[in-house]
Amino acid sequence: xxxxxxxxxxxxxxxxxxxxxxxxxxxxxxxxxxxxxxxxxxxxxxxxxxxxxxxxxxxxxxxxxxxxxxxxxxxxxxxxxxxxxxxxxxxxxxxxxxxxxxxxxxxxxxxxxxxxxxxxxxxxxxxxxxxxxxxxxxxxxxxxxxxxxxxxxxxxxxxxxxxxxxxxxxxxxxxxxxxxxxxxxxxxxxxxxxxxxxxxxxxxxxxxxxxxxxxxxxxxxxxxxxxxxxxxxxxxxxxxxxxxxxxxxxxxxxxxxxxxxxxxxxxxxxxxxxxxxxxxxxxxxxxxxxxxxxxxxxxxxxxxxxxxxxxxxxxxxxxxxxxxxxxxxxxxxxxxxxxxxxxxxxxxxxxxxxxxxxxxxxxxxxxxxxxxxxxxxxxxxxxxxxxxxxxxxxxxxx
Ligand code: FAD
Ligand code: DHB
Numbered sequence: 001x002x003x004x005x006x007x008x009x010x011x012x013x014x015x016x017x018x019x020x021x022x023x024x025x026x027x028x029x030x031x032x033x034x035x036x037x038x039x040x041x042x043x044x045x046x047x048x049x050x051x052x053x054x055x056x057x058x059x060x061x062x063x064x065x066x067x068x069x070x071x072x073x074x075x076x077x078x079x080x081x082x083x084x085x086x087x088x089x090x091x092x093x094x095x096x097x098x099x100x101x102x103x104x105x106x107x108x109x110x111x112x113x114x115x116x117x118x119x120x121x122x123x124x125x126x127x128x129x130x131x132x133x134x135x136x137x138x139x140x141x142x143x144x145x146x147x148x149x150x151x152x153x154x155x156x157x158x159x160x161x162x163x164x165x166x167x168x169x170x171x172x173x174x175x176x177x178x179x180x181x182x183x184x185x186x187x188x189x190x191x192x193x194x195x196x197x198x199x200x201x202x203x204x205x206x207x208x209x210x211x212x213x214x215x216x217x218x219x220x221x222x223x224x225x226x227x228x229x230x231x232x233x234x235x236x237x238x239x240x241x242x243x244x245x246x247x248x249x250x251x252x253x254x255x256x257x258x259x260x261x262x263x264x265x266x267x268x269x270x271x272x273x274x275x276x277x278x279x280x281x282x283x284x285x286x287x288x289x290x291x292x293x294x295x296x297x298x299x300x301x302x303x304x305x306x307x308x309x310x311x312x313x314x315x316x317x318x319x320x321x322x323x324x325x326x327x328x329x330x331x332x333x334x335x336x337x338x339x340x341x342x343x344x345x346x347x348x349x350x351x352x353x354x355x356x357x358x359x360x361x362x363x364x365x366x367x368x369x370x371x372x373x374x375x376x377x378x379x380x381x382x383x384x385x386x387x388x389x390x391x392x393x394x395x396x397x398x
Contacts, residue, residue, distance in 0.1 A: 002148065002155035007033045009320065010147045010160035012130060012173055014043055014123055016105060017292030017309040018166030019112035024063060024317035026121060030324055033158055034116070035127040035149055037167075043125075044113065047197060047269055049105040050220055050228060051076075051207075051303035053394025056310040057101040065111045072223065073103035079392070081379055082210040082257050084372060088379030089206070095386045098393040102207075104222050105306050124151055132163050132176050135288035143287035161287070164316065166309075168293040169278070177285045187351070189275040189299060191215070191358060192235040196247060200227045200265025203255075209301075210255050211375060215359040216301075217254035219262075227265065229255075230300075232358055235274040242270070275299040275354065277347055282336035289316055289335060296343050298350035301357055307394060308346050312339050314397040342395060349391040 009025055011018045014036035022032045036043060052060075057073070060066040077093040092099055116123060128150040136143030147158040165173025174182070202221035210217045215232035222228050229251055244267045255262050278297040283290045292309030315338050319331030331338075356374050363371070378384045 002157040004157045004159060005033065006159045007031050008160060008324070009162050009164055010132075010145065010158045011035065011164045011166055012132065012147065013165070013167035013171060013292075013294070014038075014109075014113070014125070015166060015168055015292065015309070016108055016112070016306050017294075017313055018164065019109060019116065019123075020059075020310060020313045021164055021166060021291065021317055022116060022121065022123075023065065023112055024313060025320060026116070026119060027063060028317070028321045028324070030320060032121075032164075033160075034123040035130055035147060035158070036123060036125050037127055037130065038125065040113065040123075040125045044106060044110050046106055046109070047104070047271070049300070049303065049306040050102055050222060051307075052101040052103055052108075053307045053310075053392075054098045054100060055314075055394045055397050056307050057103070059310060059314060059397075060108065060111070065115050068107065068111055069101065069103045072107070073101045074221065074223075076100050076102055076206055078206055080204065080206055080208045081375060082208050082255070083212075083375045085258070087208075087257055088375075090378075090385050090389050090392070092389045092393050095382070095389040096393050100303075100393055102221060108306070124149070127151060128153075130167075130172055132165070132173055132288060135163055136286035137178055137181055145287045162320070163288045165288055165290045165294045166292055169297055171294050173288060174280060174290055174294050177288065181285050182280045182282070185277075185279045185281070187277040188235075189277075189354065189358075190235065190361065191232050192237060192272050192274040193218075193230045193300060194233040194237055194239070194242060194247070194270070194272050195228065195230045196267050197222065197269040198227045198229065198265045198267050199225065200263045201225055202227050203261060203263045208255065208257070209353075209357055210257070211357045211359075211371070212254040213359070214250070214254055216357045217251060219255055227263070233272060237272045239270055239272060273300065277351055279340070279343060279347060281340060283312070283339050283343075284336045291316060295339075296347070298347060299354045300350075301353040302346070302350040302392065304346050304350050308343060311342055311346075311397045315339050318398070338398070342397070345395055346391075353388075
């Protein structure tokens with residue numbers, strides 16, 4: 001017999017989506033248990049995104065987990081587009097009145113874990129054989145959601161009112177929805193990103209998105225002493241073929257710019273990320289809600305993955321607050337539609353940035369000229385650069 005525990009919201013996954021949801025629910029007095037397949041050490045050191053929209057950073061600050069971000073985060077008021085041998089700055093502050101915060105995803109994860117454990121709440125790390133049941137496909141009222149898992153080899157069952165599937169693109173929640181309920185929309189790109197972390201002071205105060213004949217590259221950072229850099233590569237690029245010297249030589253070529261010197265340093269981490277756009281509709285099935293990468297993936301060019309997850313969390317935590325507080329079901333009923341309006345706009349932006357900045361081997365000379373004209377238009381038109389800036393700093397969550 002499995003040991004049974006009861007909670008209000010069972011959360012699968014301790015990435016940014018699951019941890020932030022647990023945190024915002026806790027602040028409203030709603031109980032949850034977070035089940036995570038990996039170890040605490042693993043999730044706290046997983047290097048991923050680094051740019052927080054102003055709304056994401058504000059949400060962390062307002063909910064009491066922004067202390068370290070206020071100390072170590074780097075506020076950025078613009079980015080540089082580099083193409084045709086020239087730089088063009090997009091001034092977020094002047095165009096939108098807003099900014100973004102450069103702060104590592106794994107630090108957001110650490111801050112949220114620390115806050116949750118300090119409050120005496122539960123996260124089950126290294127949960128095994130997690131499976132979700134009873135969320136009911138059609139009838140919201142009759143669902144009796146349960147999550148089964150193993151902890152240290154012992155069978156456990158979590159009875160809950162709702163399940164939040166925050167278990168990323170390869171998780172169990174989305175595939176547990178019966179066939180025919182969800183529709184998937186997908187685009188796979190013919191390239192990926194080779195990303196590195198290097199012990200080198202950032203060579204620019206602001207991020208540089210560079211469109212080069214040999215392919216896209218991006219200069220970003222994590223701190224005043226650590227650079228984060230990316231190169232467009234094949235989706236299945238063999239990292240073994242990339243010595244540190246070759247990576248730096250390619251970055252030097254693709255990031256060359258007026259008066260610019262790329263500072264090199266020891267490479268401490270390397271990885272290849274394939275690129276896809278993916279959305280599932282609806283983002284809900286009965287009492288199972290999908291959030292973050294479990295429901296959608298964006299190519300990283302717009303720096304949106306983590307921010308989209310935060311948007312879903314903002315919508316669901318508010319809807320659950322209304323349900324538990326006033327018995328109001330309307331927010332939960334509208335969850336998917338509310339999120340998807342924003343998700344598709346962010347998909348559009350991420351696809352557009354990706355299309356504008358990468359090298360496409362299939363491009364004809366005509367298409368290449370149109371791509372450069374688009375960059376020139378964005379850089380020279382206030383209307384077009386405002387559209388980029390407005391999306392980059394983040395569309396409203398609600
Ligand atoms: P995740 O962070 O994926 O968290 C899901 C959690 O669920 C994980 O901890 C996982 O271990 C856990 N889990 C999975 N299956 C189970 C299960 N069966 N049971 C229990 N737990 C489970 N975005 C950017 O904007 N810029 C970037 O540079 C960038 N780089 C990225 C690099 C990589 C390699 C990846 C994969 C993503 C990157 N992203 C980037 C996207 C961004 O990091 C994600 O959008 C963000 O992590 C989404 O948060 P999430 O909580 O929805 O999912
Ligand atoms: C970073 C990642 C992105 O995808 C992006 O568009 C900008 C910055 C980063 O990891 O710093």
